[in-house]
Amino acid sequence: MKRFLALILCALTLMGVTGCGSSEAATDGGDKNIKIAILDTEVVFEADDSYINGITMAIEDLNELYGDEGYTISYEFYEDGSVFQTGMEALNQISADSSITAVVGTSSLNILDVAADVLDSAGKLLVTYYSAPDSLFENGYTSVFRNCFGESDLGEAIASYAAEQEDIRWVAVYHSDTSYERNMVRGFLRGLEGTNTQVVDVAITTPVEDELTAMVEKWQALGVDTVFVSQYIGEDAFEILRRVRHMNPDINILGDFSFDYTDFLLTDADVSDDIYIATPIPLEPSEKVDDFHTRYREKYGTEPTQWAIQLYDSVRMIGDTAVRIGSTDPEDIAQALRNDGYEGIGGTITFDDQGRLTGRTPRIMVSKDGMFSYIEE
CATH class of the missing domain: 3.40.50.2300 (Response regulator)
Structure with missing residues (x-):
């Protein structure tokens, strides 16, 4: 259209x-x-x-x-x-x-x-x-x-990394309801097939504060050790980052380049270290x-x-x-x-x-x- x-x-x-x-x-x-x-x-x-x-x-x-x-x-x-x-x-x-x-x-x-x-x-x-x-x-x-x-390449690459980490076993996914992010999540799920890393919840971005809080609490109850974040808007990625790490500072964060904003990383310096992303560019x-x-x-x-x-x-x-x-x-x-x-x-x-x-x-x-x-x- x-x-x-x-x-x-x-x-x-x-x-x-x-x-x-x-x-x-x-x-x-x-x-x-x-x-x-x-x-x-x-x-x-x-x-x-x-x-x-x-x-x-x-x-x-x-x-x-x-x-x-x-x-x-x-x-x-x-x-x-x-x-x-x-x-x-x-x-x-x-x-x-x-x-x-x-x-x-x-x-x-x-x-x-x-x-x-x-x-x-x-x-x-x-x-x-x-x-x-x-x-x-x-x-x-x-x-x-x-x-x-492309988004499928990125999703599969970050899944391959996750499957190799001993401390990544129970994963929640938080993504925008857009075709690019949905395809990235599909690539992520395909990349985890046959591995010891399991996705236990998939959630779509919500602007409602109570729903977001309830979702993070559910992840805690499920024993989630890692959240994979794929967002169209950087502010949404950092919102979920703040929520989950303020409740659990040691939780692993996987993501896409919606996290690649220096200003946001510095503003949220207390929670923004150790975010792992697959880079969209070919650089060896x-x-x-x-x-x-x-x-x-x-x-x-x-x-x-x-x-x-x-x-x-x-x-x-x-x-x-x-x-x-x-x-x-x-x-x-x-x-x-x-x-x-x-x-x-x-x-x-x-x-x-x-x-x-x-x-x-x-x-x-x-x-x-x-x-x-x-x-x-």
Whole structure:
């Protein structure tokens, strides 16, 4: 329904302005301007400088590498506000701009499905860096790529971790009543099949305080030692975190990236350590990662989060591929990514025919002092 509405709202813009314009711009290989639109909400970027710093480093490196060959690589940020109407306005602007080669975004799942429809129809390349539901890749898009893990991957990964822990045996699940979180929970339940870890209760998010209190009390009576939290809204994840840990400080917390908010982690510092989540991004330890961290610290004077490399690789993947194949045509870049993938700082990035990331497994992170870091493997 959202895709249908989006196409109606954008029909005049798409038919009258875009069409094949962006894909025709470089058919002869003569166009060496690569403009990347970053579609997201400033709230996410302001909460963690690593996002914008990673993009800036990628753009600077691309221009330094390819400037002498005549290439100019740039980016522009488009605010979607995590609001459907604001996102549609941004998508209309992007679709109408024939100079935009590709889009990196968005962290807003309520906008992403529409963005994929609109941008694929407009001949723009879309690279999702944060999260993208499995269902998005059932639509036959040719220019949409998931440089992150889907919800089923994440649910199964955190289940695999849980099954290996001796102190995780009786689990309660608390999730939002949305398709993404439901699918993640299904992946979690599948991942626990045949293990010694049992799910004893599954509950849907409730805003009613008395119901929430009664639910936590029930978990205590059931002997629950672990709560798996999958939430669409970060505030809801932290609400259940406060409730269960104020009643039982030693309870294990498993979750998704709804916990990955530095401000919230610091605000609830008394209960926010030792949260285990499956990271949605493909990042493997290597000398390249260490060298990037060194460069980042020298440039910005702070330690980057994992999102710096994720945004860096997502942007570099577009620019490097365009230069390698000698074309800024989004269709050519998309075909090259499907055929060859990309070797990034975070590891080898490959895609299947539908544009889904392949050949990688999510890693587990743990929170400490307001920040998530990868656990020792």
